[in-house]
Amino acid sequence: MNRLGLPLPPAEYPLVWEPGDEVELRSTSELEARTAVLHLIMARCFGMTPDTAMSWLLASHLVETVTPPEWEFVTAGKGDHRSFVLHHDALFALCWVLGLTRQLDPTAPSDQRLLGVLPNLTAGETFVDWRSRILAAPRDPAEVAALLDFHYCLDWGYLEAERLGAPLPGLIDANAIGQRRWALEWAVVFRGPYHDPPGGWEEVDLST
Known part of the structure; x- marks a missing residue:
């Protein structure tokens, strides 16, 4: 955060997980299905x-x-079109989790080369065919959890910087960071006494 020149969260900022929690990822099939749906x-x-x-x-x-x-939205075009467009960065983060892109740079836009590793919708490539083509290799859960923790803090820092009118460290804004955090929050599953069972995509809480 200091390297990026962003404000640091306050000392009382809640933790993503507690000591002793176990961490895992959602199943590869779940990760791939959510990625494909967001691409659609x-x-x-x-x-x-x-x-x-x-x-x-x-x-x-x-x-x-x-x-x-x-x-x-898919069937009738109803809903906030802009909010669905913003899912582009959530899609990018899920591709990182699946090992389809090398990095998730908090200062840079998504890698435009990702289009080649996503389902070829214009050619009618089905979900099953796409899975066979990419052979996803999801990252280690601890690595994803560490990046979630980083984005948890980045989300606060970007929003605070925008509130203060301070310069941002790169080419993306708080919306992009929030979308990436959304995807990581959904992808990571914590097991412990203070965690509820994993919820759905729409149930991800970004209020803190």
Whole structure:
């Protein structure tokens, strides 16, 4: 945080986990399904028709993984279009978790080369075919948890810097950091006496 020139969270800022907690990732199939769905939503944001999107979901057997707000957007274009576009950075973070990109730089935009490792929707590449092509190798849970902890603090620092009108350290803003944190929060599962069972994508709490 100091290296980036961002404000530090206050001493009473709550911890992401407690000593003794165990950490793991959601299953690879869950991570891949969420990545594919977010990629489809990006395609809907930029012109894919509802019929094409629905046909792909049905062929890929991913209908049940789409959340209610996502369903409204995919099928009828309802909802906050801008908020769905922002999921681009959540998608980037999930690709990092799956080992599809080398780094998640908090000062840089997402790697545009990722398009080549995501499902080729225009060619009709199904979810099953995509999984066979990429052969994902998810990162070690401890590594992902460490990056979650970093983004937990970055989220506060970016928001505080924007509130104060201070310069940001790179080319992205607090929205991008928040989206990356959202994806990491969802991907990491903590086991311990102070943690509830892992919730759904829409249940991720970014209020602290």
